[in-house]
Amino acid sequence: MDIDHFILDHQAEWNRLDELCRKGKASPANLDPAELQELLDLYQRTGGHLSVLRTQFFDASLANRLSISIGTARGLIYKKRPTPARAFTEFFTHTFPLGCWRAKRQILLAALLLFGPALASGIWFYESGNTRDAVISPEDQEIIAAESFEDYYSSQEATGWAFQLWTHNITVGVMAFGGCALLGGLGAWVLIQNGLNLGVVAAVMHAQGKGALFWGLIAPHGLIEMTAVVISAGAGLNIAWAIIAPGHQVRSLAIAEAGLRSISALLGAALVFVVAGFTEAFVTPSGLPTFARVGIGVLLELALLTWMFGIGRLRAIEEQNAEIEAELLRPSLHNQKTLQSA
Known part of the structure; x- marks a missing residue:
């Protein structure tokens, strides 16, 4: 599989991940349970895509785009919205x-x-x-x-x-x-x-x-x-x-x-x-x-x-x-x- 076919096969998934991330960043409450599960599934799959991209295709621009998407999704999945006190503590x-x-x-x-x-x-x-x-x-x-x-x-x-x-x-x-x-x-x-x-x-x-x-x-x-x-x-x-x-x-x-x-x-x-x-x-x-x-x-x-x-x-x-x-x-x-x- 070449890079063009790879992108064609997975572009829709990446776009959907970005869409869910935008919705969740506005307010995590915007995501219902089904969307949260979909976000987790897309996060895991996109992580696999990124691994393949880095080892087989060496496309730095696309890899950076997926890294940003994965990082945003990870924040929504694993982190709570920080309060000022928590952000202060986390800094230290x-x-x-x-x-x-x-x-x-x-x-x-x-x-x-x-x-x-x-x-x-x-x-x-x-x-x-x-x-x-x-x-x-x-x-x-x-x-x-x-x-x-x-x-x-x-x-x-x-x-x-x-x-x-x-x-x-x-x-x-x-x-x-x-x-x-x-x-x-x-x-x-x-x-x-x-x-x-x-x-x-x-x-x-x-x-x-x-x-x-x-x-x-x-x-x-x-x-x-x-x-x-x-x-x-x-x-x-x-x-x-x-x-x-x-x-x-x-x-x-x-x-x-x-x-x-x-x-x-x-x-x-x-x-x-x-x-x-x-x-x-x-x-x-x-x-x-x-x-x-x-x-x-x-x-x-x-x-x-x-x-x-x-x-x-x-x-x-x-x-x-x-x-x-x-x-x-x-x-x-x-x-x-x-x-x-x-």
């Missing part, structure tokens, strides 16, 4: 972590672009006193270690400072997101520049014997703050990758799907920036011992990584298992043809 338990897990390669790349230069510049400037002195005068290094660095975190009123920090961090995150979405160049520069600056300051503080002070002021908020920047950049890279390599999908559809995932990741990063801002305003300059402040930062980071990748991986496995179960429920096209012939 499903949407954000799953989006991070699916963009894990892009997030890892963004992390390398930030932390790689930070580590390299930190080691270089710490080991090479001449280079360090050429960039920052010895007098300025002493001022940074003795006053400037610590004063930055303790000289502001906490509540107003938290808001300023949040808006600043959001700006950096949006720049990283937008820059990476535009094929990566500007976003990569934002990450590399921030990494270099971090490494240089760390080198100065360690060279002046203030390494413990540095980590005591950076770790409480900085770990999750930098991770949020990485999430934002990774979300942008996810869009850039859809532009460059859409795979079997039509490029416009691949970009749209990547965009939806990326927006959810960016919203999650904004919430992380809120936590980082309040931590930086209230915990970082507090009188808690250094080990306690560092411990708080480490615990926050572990919680964030568990949310992103631990829960995200579980949600991905759940979706994969659901797809396998749906596949097992579908009668094969061969059996359908046999029954129709009989």
